[in-house]
Amino acid sequence: MDNSRTEILIGEENLKKIMSKHMTIVGTGGVGGYVAVMLARAGIENFTLIDFDDVSSSNINRQIVAYKGTIGQKKVDVLKRMIEEINEKATVRIFAERLTKENISRLIGQTDIVVDAIDSVKDKIDLIAYCKENNINIISAMGAGNRYDIPQFKLTDIYSTCDDGLAKAVRKGLRERGVKSLEVVTSSSKAKKIDGVIGSISFYPAMSGCFIASVVINKIIEDKI
Numbered sequence: 001m002d003n004s005r006t007e008i009l010i011g012e013e014n015l016k017k018i019m020s021k022h023m024t025i026v027g028t029g030g031v032g033g034y035v036a037v038m039l040a041r042a043g044i045e046n047f048t049l050i051d052f053d054d055v056s057s058s059n060i061n062r063q064i065v066a067y068k069g070t071i072g073q074k075k076v077d078v079l080k081r082m083i084e085e086i087n088e089k090a091t092v093r094i095f096a097e098r099l100t101k102e103n104i105s106r107l108i109g110q111t112d113i114v115v116d117a118i119d120s121v122k123d124k125i126d127l128i129a130y131c132k133e134n135n136i137n138i139i140s141a142m143g144a145g146n147r148y149d150i151p152q153f154k155l156t157d158i159y160s161t162c163d164d165g166l167a168k169a170v171r172k173g174l175r176e177r178g179v180k181s182l183e184v185v186t187s188s189s190k191a192k193k194i195d196g197v198i199g200s201i202s203f204y205p206a207m208s209g210c211f212i213a214s215v216v217i218n219k220i221i222e223d224k225i
Contacts (some may be wrong), residue, residue: 001087003043011150014221015043021220022046024111026099026127028075029053030200032117032142033064034209037217040083040187042217044181045090047083049076050107052098062200101126110178115212121166125173132179137225139215140184142167144208145198151207155215158182185212 007015023044025032028051036047055073059066065078076094095107099118104127106112114131116138118124124140131138140158143166156174158174161167164186174182185208192199219225 001043001089003070006043010221017223018043018217018220019045021112021225022048022113023103023216024048025117026050026107026114027117027119027141028065028079029059029117029119030062030205031144031209031212032115033075033079034206035115035212036079036119037064037082037086038210038213039216040086040090042213047090048093048095048107048109048111049079050095050097050099051075052096062202062205064206099123099127101130111136113139113216113219115216116140117209117212121169121173124170125177128170128174128182129179130176132182132193137219138182139212140170140182141169141208141212142184142186143185143187143191144205145200146194147176147187147189148192148201149189149202151204151210152188153185153211154188155183155185155211158184161186163188165191165205183215185215 003015019039021044023039025036039181055066055070055075057071065075070078074096076096080092080094083092105118114136116124116127128140142164158167158171167186
């Protein structure tokens with residue numbers, strides 16, 4: 001991979017730090033897929049990707065792995081190929097499994113940071129609690145659905161979030177598990193009230209994923225990971 005433009009911006013030492021880190025991304029759909037691709041383009045070479053789901057036609061409007069030709073394929077398989085096309089030196093470990101309380105330790109393994117892009121509240125809480133209990137760096141994505149305004153995201157503690165239904169549900173579960181703090185990326189806008197299936201648009205999950213990737217890269221440069 002040609003990292004020359006990145007090196008011009010951040011310097012050789014910082015680029016080497018980025019290249020040395022191992023990233024685990026749980027959930028490789030709308031948000032997680034963009035996190036992975038942005039991190040790969042920024043120079044990350046070691047990934048673990050965890051997601052049980054297949055690409056469906058309804059994913060095409062917002063997921064980087066979703067095209068007519070990838071429908072029916074495992075999202076982790078598609079994303080692994082994409083990362084390897086970006087960087088031929090990348091090492092990508094994949095698990096086409098649903099993360100649960102029972103298999104977390106096996107799936108996560110040794111890593112520098114976990115990006116939580118899971119939709120399921122229960123699985124999200126189990127992952128966060130595991131990382132906190134084992135002193136593993138984690139950043140969690142909160143809600144990006146039912147919005148179509150110009151996106152504005154922020155990094156904050158989950159206990160400071162507002163107008164985020166997913167964060168509210170996760171917050172309740174974390175209190176019950178004794179988790180007192182968690183860095184999350186949340187939208188500052190209020191979701192539209194829509195009954196039934198959550199609506200989505202192309203740019204919102206992508207912007208969330210790009211924001212998370214920027215947080216990860218800056219933390220590495222600042223030696224916080």
